[in-house]
Amino acid sequence: xxxxxxxxxxxxxxxxxxxxxxxxxxxxxxxxxxxxxxxxxxxxxxxxxxxxxxxxxxxxxxxxxxxxxxxxxxxxxxxxxxxxxxxxxxxxxxxxxxxxxxxxxxxxxxxxxxxxxxxxxxxxxxxxxxxxxxxxxxxxxxxxxxxxxxxxxxxxxxxxxxxxxxxxxxxxxxxxxxxxxxxxxxxxxxxxxxxxxxxxxxxxxxxxxxxxxxxxxxxxxxxxxxxxxxxxxxxxxxxxxxxxxxxxxxxxxxxxxxxxxxxxxxxxxxxxxxxxxxxxxxxxxxxxxxxxxxxxxxxxxxxxxxxxxxxxxxxxxxxxxxxxxxxxxxxxxxxxxxxxxxxxxxxxxxxxxxxxxxxxxxxxxxxxxxxxxxxxxxxxxxxxxxxxxxxxxxxx
Numbered sequence: 001x002x003x004x005x006x007x008x009x010x011x012x013x014x015x016x017x018x019x020x021x022x023x024x025x026x027x028x029x030x031x032x033x034x035x036x037x038x039x040x041x042x043x044x045x046x047x048x049x050x051x052x053x054x055x056x057x058x059x060x061x062x063x064x065x066x067x068x069x070x071x072x073x074x075x076x077x078x079x080x081x082x083x084x085x086x087x088x089x090x091x092x093x094x095x096x097x098x099x100x101x102x103x104x105x106x107x108x109x110x111x112x113x114x115x116x117x118x119x120x121x122x123x124x125x126x127x128x129x130x131x132x133x134x135x136x137x138x139x140x141x142x143x144x145x146x147x148x149x150x151x152x153x154x155x156x157x158x159x160x161x162x163x164x165x166x167x168x169x170x171x172x173x174x175x176x177x178x179x180x181x182x183x184x185x186x187x188x189x190x191x192x193x194x195x196x197x198x199x200x201x202x203x204x205x206x207x208x209x210x211x212x213x214x215x216x217x218x219x220x221x222x223x224x225x226x227x228x229x230x231x232x233x234x235x236x237x238x239x240x241x242x243x244x245x246x247x248x249x250x251x252x253x254x255x256x257x258x259x260x261x262x263x264x265x266x267x268x269x270x271x272x273x274x275x276x277x278x279x280x281x282x283x284x285x286x287x288x289x290x291x292x293x294x295x296x297x298x299x300x301x302x303x304x305x306x307x308x309x310x311x312x313x314x315x316x317x318x319x320x321x322x323x324x325x326x327x328x329x330x331x332x333x334x335x336x337x338x339x340x341x342x343x344x345x346x347x348x349x350x351x352x353x354x355x356x357x358x359x360x361x362x363x364x365x366x367x368x369x370x371x372x373x374x375x376x377x378x379x380x381x382x383x384x385x386x387x388x389x390x391x392x393x394x395x396x
Contacts, residue, residue, distance in 0.1 A: 001200065002220040003186060004262040005122065005156035006054040009217045010186075011205045013179025015158065017166035018109070018147045021139040025164060027129040029084065035133055036091070038081035040074075045091050046081070046114075053116035057265030069101055069113065079141070082134050084117075084126050093117040093126050097138035100147075110143030115157065127160050135164075152179045159187040167191060178202065206271065208325055210317045215271040215285065215325075217261055222272055223254050225281045234307045235283070238343050240367070269330065273305065273318050282309045285318045287326065287335070296333030296381065299326065303349075310345060319353045323379065324387040338376040340367060350377045354385055 003010060029035070038046075047062030056062040070077060077096070084093035095115040105111075112134060117126050138146055148166065150157055168180055177195070182203050184192035200219070201207045208215040218226065227250040229235060236243035244250045260268045270286030283305030290298045301322070305315050326332035339346040341360060351357075355377040363371035 001186070001203070003155065004259070006154055007262040008153055008264055008266060009205055009219075009261050010153050010155060010182065010203055011179075013152045013176045013182070014172075015150050015152065015176055015179055015183070016147060016169040016172040017150070017158075017161050018145065018169050019164075019166045021110070021135060021144055021146050024135050024139065025128075025132050027132050029129045030125050032087040033092075033126065034085050035130075036083045036085050037079065038077040038083070040078075042081075042083070042091070043070075045083075046094055049083075049091065049094050049118055050114060050116045052118040052120075053122075054119070054262075054264055055114070055116055057263070065114075069098075070096075080137065082130065082137060084130055086121075092121045093130050095130050095134045097134045097141060097143075105147070107145065108143065109145040109147045110138035110141065112138070112146055112148035115148075127157075128164060131160065131164055152182050155183050155186045158183045159189055162187070162189045162191045206269070206325070208271070208321050209276070210321045212276055213282065213314065213318055213321070214274050214276055215318055215321055216274075218254070218257055218270075218272050220258065223251070225272070226250065226254055226284075229281060229284060229304070229306070232306065235304050238340055238346070238367070239302070239304055269299075269326075270302075271322070273314075282306065282314055282318075285315075285322055287322075287332075287337075290336075293333065296331045297326075298334045299332050299336065301335055301337040303346075315346075315349045316352045319349055320387070323353060323384060327381045327384050328387070333381050335379045336377070338374055340365075341373045341375050347375055347377075353379075354383075355379045356383065 043066055047056070047059060047066060050056055050065070051059060051062050056065065080098055081094065081096040083091040085091050093116065096113045098111050098113040100109070100111050112131065115127065115131060135146055147169065148161065150161065173180055178198070180192060181195045181198045183189070184195040185197040185203065201216070204217050206217045227244065227247060230242070230244040230250065233243070244253065257268060257270065260266055267289045268286065269289070270284055273282040273285055274280060275282060283303065285303035287299035287301035290300050292298070303315055303319060323335060326335055337350060337355065339350070341347065356379060358376045358378050361374045361376065364374040365372060
């Protein structure tokens with residue numbers, strides 16, 4: 001299994017680690033880099049680094065985090081917040097020797113906060129020297145013990161912390177045991193040997209089940225199945241505009257899908273459909289977030305399945321489950337889709353799932369050399385009748 005180093009496809013668990021601050025490791029920075037402390041005016045640089053590292057989807061989220069954690073104590077940052085600068089003086093990484101901001105930890109421990117390396121500088125050997133240096137700052141400030149908060153989506157950072165001698169806080173090891181099992185599976189770190197590994201369904205944040213089907217996020221290993229599906233002429237007959245014609249095109253598109261699914265501002269929720277009993281690929285289903293309103297997400301949906309699975313209720317089963325996820329878990333307000341009116345099987349699926357026909361658009365689009373009529377369907381959250389009892393909740 002291959003995941004991005006900050007991957008929103010992974011189930012989210014809050015993780016807490018700790019270590020004593022004696023006998024700290026020392027890692028020199030690579031040539032051409034140096035440490036620098038925070039100076040007034042560095043706020044926007046901090047936000048930009050954290051955003052580049054995918055801690056935030058937007059600058060506004062970064063500003064909100066700054067206001068929550070640092071704004072009231074900004075004067076102290078000159079001796080606590082550290083940056084790594086490159087030879088040109090550009091700040092490319094950051095971490096802070098800070099304190100507990102929740103008021104719940106009365107132990108006097110220092111807290112390592114907001115470790116981040118700009119995306120383009122990751123993999124250059126900056127994180128361990130930065131963390132080790134900031135732990136030294138923490139110790140110089142009088143702390144003898146250090147703690148840090150992180151999460152499963154930052155699983156690779158967890159491995160770095162474990163390499164540097166951090167270990168799960170015992171209470172968190174119990175409360176977030178499944179999270180630590182995920183990190184153990186992804187890192188195979190010897191410090192987590194007591195945690196049982198997990199299977200893919202326990203890792204993926206989007207894993208939906210019905211009586212006969214599994215709908216889940218794509219992973220790297222799905223590429224060949226994805227390429228076969230989207231290049232199959234019969235499957236894609238009514239979706240020729242998105243049919244794939246070359247392996248190169250498929251690889252580019254698939255990597256874009258994986259990158260989007262891993263990002264905190266995800267837009268595409270298209271899922272792999274497979275049978276539970278045989279694990280055969282059935283097709284794909286999902287939606288694109290067109291925009292987000294005060295009421296929720298406005299999405300455009302679609303689906304396509306292999307002809308071998310037509311007229312057996314699979315697509316209806318999958319769409320009902322997707323609607324449940326969209327309205328109950330993913331903040332969707334308006335669910336829109338449609339098809340050519342001659343594609344009667346697809347239109348019946350929409351009708352069976354309770355979607356409401358909004359219009360027919362005569363001569364709307366050209367298909368196979370002819371202008372054809374398209375039917376438009378919708379379902380608003382308040383119009384949705386709720387999940388069918390026979391469909392199971394997603395795990396987690």
